[in-house]
Amino acid sequence: MHSEPIVDTAVNPGKHQSDPEKWVDLHSDFLFSYAYSRINDEELARDLVQETFLAALEKPGAFRGESSERTWLTAIIKYKVIDVYRKKARAFTTKEGYGMPADDEDFFDPELNNWKKEHWPEPFVCKGTDPLEDKEFMDILQKCLQKLPSLWMSVFRLKHMDDEKTEDICKALRLSASNYWVIIHRAKVNLRSCLQKNWI
Amino acid sequence: MSKQLKTRREKILYNCRKATLLIERKHEVELTPRERMELELHLAGCYICRVYEQQSILMNGLMSKIFKAARVEPRLDDAFKDEIKKRIKGRIIRGI
Incomplete structure (x- = not known):
């Protein structure tokens, strides 16, 4: 599907199709909330918005009206967000590979590989019928998520917020496929346990 | 406690670590026929991992919902916006 460029070049002859002086009013709030x-860092998000506009100015030729101006700017800030994830990921990978917290507990028996008895999953009992509609349950999950190491959160954000494919997440965060699965597995087992502990 | 698991069948039957990893992979990729069989075999005999599977699916749904929910967030103030506008204008003028 082809859409028309949003700025009519006939009205602005000689100018490229995007007017940088209007960018801030049109897009800064959107880009800020995206970042x-x-x-989750206000100061850093503000910096990224500013950097995005300045980067866009450097290469006005890159915008050709094929997509909307906002899509173009969003692609730039997205790259910058992933760069932040990557820098955080690097801080971990140099240490132990999977961004494990120091006090990370093994939920499985190291020899037999079955669940340790104290970590046996039990069914969640929800007062309402649907946990998806249960606000209290969602709040607990929210708190449990905040305890995860930042690399694990970055993986979840790319996966659930942006619906990125596994291979693209691995590429963005420079993870091997097996590292990726270890992270997903550890993170989910941790989250589940945190939910069970806090949901009574 | 150091029970020896000899056969391959025994190994997967008791290996909840592997079974839960397969459960996670199954959400996203297609398992090989052997992996599928191993997981089925394990789940048939392991109630705890069946509970885990249900909860794992539930958590994916919850996370999509949480991450996509519109949140009230801090906004950019006008002073900051004016500052960027000035910088953009400055660059444009210098560019010409």
Whole structure:
């Protein structure tokens, strides 16, 4: 599907199709909330918005009206967000590979590989019928998520917020496929246990 | 406690670590026929991992919901916006 360029070149002859002086009013709030919701750091999110506009200015030729101006700017800030994830990931991978917290507990018996008895999953009992509609349950999950190491959160954000494919997440965060699965597995087992502990 | 698991069948029957890893992979990729069989065999005999599988699916749904939910977030203030506008303008003028 081809859409028309949003800026009519006939009205602005000689100019490229995007007017940088309008960018801030048109897109800064959107870009800020895009970045903030992904990195959860207000100051850093503001910096990324500014850097995005300045980077876009450097290469006005890159915008050809094939997609909307906002899509173009979002692609730039997305790259910058992933760069933040990657820097955080690197801090971990140099140490132990999977971004494990120091006090990470093994939920499985090291020899037999079955669940340790104290970690046996038990069914969640929800007061309402649907846990998806249970606000209290969601709040607990939210708190449990916040305890995860940042690399694991980055993986979940790319997976659930942006619906990125596994191979793209691995590429973005420079993870091997097996590292990726270890992270998903550890993170889910941890989350599940945190939910069970806090949901009574 | 150091029970020896000899056969391959025995190994997967008791290996909850592997079974739960396969459960996670199954959400995203297609398992090989052997992996599928191993997981089925394990789940048939392991109630705890069946509970885990249900909860794992539930958590994926919950996370999609949480991450995509619109949240009230701090906003950019006008002073900051004016500052960027000035910088953009400055670059454009210098560029010409």
